[in-house]
Amino acid sequence: GQNIDQPTEMTATEGAIVQINCTYQTSGFNGLFWYQQHAGEAPTFLSYNVLDGLEEKGRFSSFLSRSKGYSYLLLKELQMKDSASYLCAAEGYGAGNNRKLIWGLGTSLAVNP
Amino acid sequence: ETGVTQTPRHLVMGMTNKKSLKCEQHLGHNAMYWYKQSAKKPLELMFVYNFKEQTENNSVPSRFSPECPNSSHLFLHLHTLQPEDSALYLCASSARATGDTQYFGPGTRLTVL
Numbered sequence: 001g002q003n004i005d006q007p008t009e010m011t012a013t014e015g016a017i018v019q020i021n022c023t024y025q026t027s028g029f030n031g032l033f034w035y036q037q038h039a040g041e042a043p044t045f046l047s048y049n050v051l052d053g054l055e056e057k058g059r060f061s062s063f064l065s066r067s068k069g070y071s072y073l074l075l076k077e078l079q080m081k082d083s084a085s086y087l088c089a090a091e092g093y094g095a096g097n098n099r100k101l102i103w104g105l106g107t108s109l110a111v112n113p
Numbered sequence: 114e115t116g117v118t119q120t121p122r123h124l125v126m127g128m129t130n131k132k133s134l135k136c137e138q139h140l141g142h143n144a145m146y147w148y149k150q151s152a153k154k155p156l157e158l159m160f161v162y163n164f165k166e167q168t169e170n171n172s173v174p175s176r177f178s179p180e181c182p183n184s185s186h187l188f189l190h191l192h193t194l195q196p197e198d199s200a201l202y203l204c205a206s207s208a209r210a211t212g213d214t215q216y217f218g219p220g221t222r223l224t225v226l
Binding site for chain 1: 117156168215
């Protein structure tokens with residue numbers, strides 16, 4: 001089957017670094033997305049990885065290993081506003097060979113002062 | 114970010130009511146999506162439209178009826194819903210239906226009594 005695994009909850013301290021892991025199994029694989037979702041708001045795009053390696057974008061970086069079916073999101077210099085749910089989504093294939101996103105449950109990150 | 118708008122933001126309806134959710138995107142995208150987000154569950158893709166044509170229906174009950182009159186507008190018509198249909202309904206759009214980043218609207222919080 002197709003599924004995504006990521007931790008349900010994480011806690012970190014303001015100013016610290018946190019790594020949110022995601023493992024995936026999909027029928028075919030085209031790329032991996034990370035989204036941030038604050039409570040009561042829409043998910044917003046953070047990153048998209050297609051090739052193996054680390055992509056850095058300011059305080060946020062995302063890593064992908066296609067051979068291991070593994071990705072992580074790295075958040076540096078944590079701020080209180082980073083408290084949110086982080087959604088991992090892998091693009092595979094669904095019925096009719098259409099590309100589709102397989103979503104994880106999300107990791108709820110709490111940043112404490 | 115007002116690229117994707119949704120109305121209403123909140124909706125309470127009885128099981129015998131008929132209502133519609135509206136989504137509009139101002140990004141010039143060609144693909145639009147309806148998702149259902151429930152607590153403790155991953156995002157569930159309901160429908161996909163690509164260039165106004167429905168390309169995916171993930172076994173959604175017929176009490177949910179989508180309509181896409183043009184690439185900028187998407188509706189979800191609701192009738193005879195059940196209490197378990199209470200959830201956050203998110204609309205998203207992307208440039209194409211394959212591999213492109215999806216941009217989400219703020220969602221409609223639906224409560225079915």
